[in-house]
Amino acid sequence: MPLQLRHPRWLAPTTLVLSVLGLADAAYLTFEHYSGSTTLACSDSGAVDCAKVTTSQWSSIAGVPVALLGLLFFVGMTALCLPQVWRRSTPTLDTIRIGAAGVGLLMVFYLLWAEFLQIHAICLWCTGVHVITFVLFFALLFGQILRVPVDGVASAHEPATDDTQHVE
Amino acid sequence: MATPTGREKLAAMQAQQARAARQKKLLAITSAAVVVVLAVVAIFFVVGQNKKDSQDKKAVSAASNGGYLSSVLNIPATTYDAVGHGSASTAPKAVTGKPLSKGGKPEVLYMGAEFCPYCGMERWALTAALSRFGTFTGLQPAVSSATDSPSNIPTMTYLHAKYTSKYLTFTSYEMADRAGNKLQTPSKAATTLFGKYDSGGSIPFIDYGNKAVSVGATFQGASYLQNASGSDVAAKLKDPNSAEAQGIIGAANVITAHLCDLTKGQPSSVCASTGVIRAASGV
Numbered sequence: 001m002p003l004q005l006r007h008p009r010w011l012a013p014t015t016l017v018l019s020v021l022g023l024a025d026a027a028y029l030t031f032e033h034y035s036g037s038t039t040l041a042c043s044d045s046g047a048v049d050c051a052k053v054t055t056s057q058w059s060s061i062a063g064v065p066v067a068l069l070g071l072l073f074f075v076g077m078t079a080l081c082l083p084q085v086w087r088r089s090t091p092t093l094d095t096i097r098i099g100a101a102g103v104g105l106l107m108v109f110y111l112l113w114a115e116f117l118q119i120h121a122i123c124l125w126c127t128g129v130h131v132i133t134f135v136l137f138f139a140l141l142f143g144q145i146l147r148v149p150v151d152g153v154a155s156a157h158e159p160a161t162d163d164t165q166h167v168e
Numbered sequence: 169m170a171t172p173t174g175r176e177k178l179a180a181m182q183a184q185q186a187r188a189a190r191q192k193k194l195l196a197i198t199s200a201a202v203v204v205v206l207a208v209v210a211i212f213f214v215v216g217q218n219k220k221d222s223q224d225k226k227a228v229s230a231a232s233n234g235g236y237l238s239s240v241l242n243i244p245a246t247t248y249d250a251v252g253h254g255s256a257s258t259a260p261k262a263v264t265g266k267p268l269s270k271g272g273k274p275e276v277l278y279m280g281a282e283f284c285p286y287c288g289m290e291r292w293a294l295t296a297a298l299s300r301f302g303t304f305t306g307l308q309p310a311v312s313s314a315t316d317s318p319s320n321i322p323t324m325t326y327l328h329a330k331y332t333s334k335y336l337t338f339t340s341y342e343m344a345d346r347a348g349n350k351l352q353t354p355s356k357a358a359t360t361l362f363g364k365y366d367s368g369g370s371i372p373f374i375d376y377g378n379k380a381v382s383v384g385a386t387f388q389g390a391s392y393l394q395n396a397s398g399s400d401v402a403a404k405l406k407d408p409n410s411a412e413a414q415g416i417i418g419a420a421n422v423i424t425a426h427l428c429d430l431t432k433g434q435p436s437s438v439c440a441s442t443g444v445i446r447a448a449s450g451v
Contacts, residue, residue: 047315049317051317052317105205109208112209112212113212115216116212116213116215116216116217117212117215117216117219120216120219120220120319121317134205138198138201138202141198141201142195142198145191145194145195145198146191146195149184
């Protein structure tokens with residue numbers, strides 16, 4: 001009989017908190033983008049210069065603001081990391097979650113390339129989003145690897161609980 | 169529920185051991201991936217820093233050759249006429265105050281700093297415009313700050329400049345050097361005007377005889393001046409259709425129209441020129 005596994009208990013709350021923090025950060029950056037970055041709470045000279053980053057030519061992709069893309073990303077991640085979604089999680093949902101976070105991480109690489117190599121300035125709020133995306137991706141990955149049998153070695157004979165999702 | 173047999177227990181134990189071994193391997197791979205991601209970020213940072221330092225050195229080196237300054241002071245009248253208003257984006261704003269003069273001539277007051285990119289842009293246009301009414305000596309090449317935005321604007325500094333004209337007087341204050349260290353201290357009268365007309369405290373601040381003032385650059389030159397060399401910019405000024413000529417010479421014509429207002433249309437060779445009239449109509 002296949003072994004039933006569940007995610008570690010820290011995974012659902014951790015990913016939800018990270019997603020909500022990322023959502024708040026991205027929402028703020030989106031608001032600032034559409035309000036002309038006039039009230040951006042950040043240094044505006046030297047290496048840390050949020051306005052220089054958020055008003056640069058790299059702040060949009062094909063006319064779509066990257067802040068808005070970030071907001072949509074975290075709306076999706078927050079939905080995927082809600083407790084009820086975790087409880088009903090399936091291998092497909094796990095793959096979507098990790099895949100989406102992986103796409104987010106690739107976007108972070110692109111934005112870091114733009115900040116460090118093209119704009120020569122760092123936006124603190126954007127860095128917050130980058131760090132959250134990085135931690136979220138690896139939290140999901142480690143959570144997937146660290147799945148444990150539902151009830152120790154003998155779990156194969158136990159009925160599934162709410163947290164039990166996968167079989168191997 | 170049936171009790172597992174010895175064979176089933178053994179199979180479960182072996183499966184568990186295989187799972188644990190695979191988990192250990194995946195953890196090692198993922199930990200390595202974390203390190204790789206952090207290393208890539210560090211590489212981006214180091215390469216970006218080196219690129220920035222290299223651009224800074226290049227800008228400073230290009231500015232050490234001040235040959236381009238003579239081009240700004242000797243723009244042909246035909247080029248001014250061909251450009252007209254160009255892409256000048258803002259005109260000095262009219263004000264009503266006690267006329268500003270010195271030695272019986274209307275006075276133009278400039279307050280800026282060497283680190284400031286928009287001062288660097290505006291000096292191109294202001295220098296060109298003033299050179300049509302008099303003579304500059306002591307102008308030196310300069311480049312704005314590498315850490316400000318936009319960075320490394322090639323320009324000139326008024327720190328040791330002298331201006332002589334039978335129509336106007338020019339008073340300038342470069343208040344800080346490229347690194348932000350204090351240089352010239354404005355007079356009390358200049359500070360009063362700065363406080364009165366520039367409530368935001370932005371530079372450059374230029375007062376045209378107290379008949380008009382401008383705050384900031386009067387053309388948008390960041391895209392083509394950032395990290396450019398002064399010689400390249402000066403060369404582009406020869407082509408009236410270039411972005412550089414449209415911006416710098418267009419703004420110079422707009423400024424010239426305001427200077428003509430102060431000099432009551434003198435000299436007519438400048439103030440009645442096509443370029444200035446076209447710029448004035450744009451104003």
